[in-house]
Amino acid sequence: MNEITRISNVAPGVFRKTLTDVQVNGYTIPSGPMAVHLNPELFEDPLKFDPWRRTEEKRSLLLRNHMPFGGGIRLCLGADFSKLFIALFLHILVTEYRWKEIKGGEVLRISEIMFPQAYHIQLVPQN
Numbered sequence: 001m002n003e004i005t006r007i008s009n010v011a012p013g014v015f016r017k018t019l020t021d022v023q024v025n026g027y028t029i030p031s032g033p034m035a036v037h038l039n040p041e042l043f044e045d046p047l048k049f050d051p052w053r054r055t056e057e058k059r060s061l062l063l064r065n066h067m068p069f070g071g072g073i074r075l076c077l078g079a080d081f082s083k084l085f086i087a088l089f090l091h092i093l094v095t096e097y098r099w100k101e102i103k104g105g106e107v108l109r110i111s112e113i114m115f116p117q118a119y120h121i122q123l124v125p126q127n
């Protein structure tokens, strides 16, 4: 779930990259990648889907820099609902179905992740 919400940001609100450090009301917005989830200094090979990247020694650092639902008083209202939904979906998918790739699946990245030709699969119930 963490790797899904890291790599597929559905909130395309960050379109720009800061070229130099910017000071705002005593805070520093550091220059660098437009999305912390794609910062190669934190997430090695950031465009690779790798659910096993959260090793014991990196877990705390990666979780501190994982904020798909924002934070503070503007934290997404649907965060827990969405995590529950993803967990249920994955559980039912892998325990009750098998699937076959039909077509599509090419990934296009602008600020968010997109599948221009969609991704077609055929689901087959397990018995």
Ligand code: HEM
Pocket: 005, 009, 010, 011, 068, 069, 070, 071, 073, 074, 075, 076, 077, 078, 079, 081, 082
């Ligand atoms: C994977 C799914 C979702 C992601 C990644 C996501 C992400 C976000 C993000 C990044 C924000 C902005 C937080 C900020 O301003 O700092 C936000 C706000 C919000 N989200 Fe979501 N969201 C998701 C699903 C949902 C769902 C399912 C609902 C409703 C049932 C929802 C309701 C809201 C609301 C109402 C806000 C505004 C909160 C406020 O301004 O106080 N979101 N979401």
